[in-house]
């Protein structure tokens with residue numbers, strides 16, 4: 001969780017919907033009447049709680065608005081203070097502060113770290129094993145995950161409406177600088193819980209749709225192959241695919257394997273280049289083959305990313321290169337499909353089914369390509385493009401000025417900004433009030449068991465800037 005430029009990267013919490021889904025995403029926030037009929041309950045011995053309850057009931061009666069249309073903005077948060085009493089995860093936070101966290105909450109980081117090492121990764125994700133030690137975590141604690149989810153469920157029951165309801169983020173995201181295939185939590189006995197579990201719990205608690213995205217896995221990694229097949233089986237059931245806004249596979253020429261192939265080719269090592277190219281192509285053929293049972297699902301999309309075709313951009317990473325890469329993958333996948341319907345019929349039963357899947361993939365991989373922005377590691381890809389370099393230079397100056405003005409005056413435009421919770425409970429504020437949107441740390445932290453541990457986000461340099469509790473109290 002660093003300064004968040006909002007551009008097109010393959011794994012980007014704020015921009016990780018395919019073009020097709022993006023258009024209609026705001027209509028897809030899950031509408032769940034669950035909380036509206038739940039009886040009000042809480043800690044009857046707390047005076048704060050009792051007066052907050054009285055205020056809530058009276059205000060609701062005055063407003064006459066249905067529970068499902070209410071939000072925290074309808075209430076005086078000073079008077080509502082106390083309604084959160086006894087909910088462990090909110091211990092030490094006022095209702096104003098809880099409203100700040102809940103307002104357009106984008107998600108909760110379950111894992112940090114990604115081994116794909118894509119050349120365009122604007123979050124500059126690195127593999128998990130680089131970062132773990134006794135003071136640092138890269139996975140959320142199982143208890144903290146449940147404390148967060150259960151805490152919101154309790155709060156929502158007390159309020160009678162969903163504190164996490166938002167028009168701005170159509171989904172609740174549990175990954176940023178990580179891949180959903182790697183998502184895992186362990187309970188005390190060491191049992192591992194993957195994306196399917198996390199998504200079920202989050203869907204029930206936040207009443208928002210989840211989001212799945214993978215850039216693939218090493219095909220010989222038995223654990224991840226089995227996990228991928230489990231995830232595909234999960235999404236094959238309509239009741240589960242209905243719990244996500246999108247099931248996505250990221251495909252691009254920037255993956256470390258293909259980047260290595262390009263670099264070796266540039267050095268004249270054609271044999272080495274061919275080897276790494278095949279490794280990436282075979283990896284993606286296996287990913288698409290594994291996802292075959294859900295390719296025809298309308299929720300399935302490919303996140304196709306490249307640079308524009310231009311002599312100023314490096315060879316190998318442009319749109320034409322991505323199209324060529326897609327052709328290689330699709331040709332091999334077609335052969336695999338032919339073998340399948342002529343033999344075991346594991347996923348493909350007929351030539352017609354094969355053609356339908358290949359046609360959708362062809363469309364998604366070539367027609368839905370988005371250009372990447374020059375952020376994070378991608379900045380390096382534009383180093384010979386004078387026009388983009390000038391844009392980066394200007395944008396940095398403007399961004400720094402806007403960030404300074406923003407943090408001094410704190411004009412928090414809550415309507416179009418996001419918050420984000422890290423796995424140690426720290427809350428970040430993702431502003432879109434400036435032309436150079438940023439993620440800033442805040443003084444707020446949820447009461448997690450791992451609140452004293454650091455994460456990779458703590459290492460980011462924010463120039464000492466932080467949103468204080470006093471600033472937050474001022475805007476509500």
Ligand code: SF4
Nearest residue numbers: 011114117118121215
């Ligand atoms: S390195 Fe990982 S997080 Fe970054 S763009 Fe690639 S797949 Fe996404």
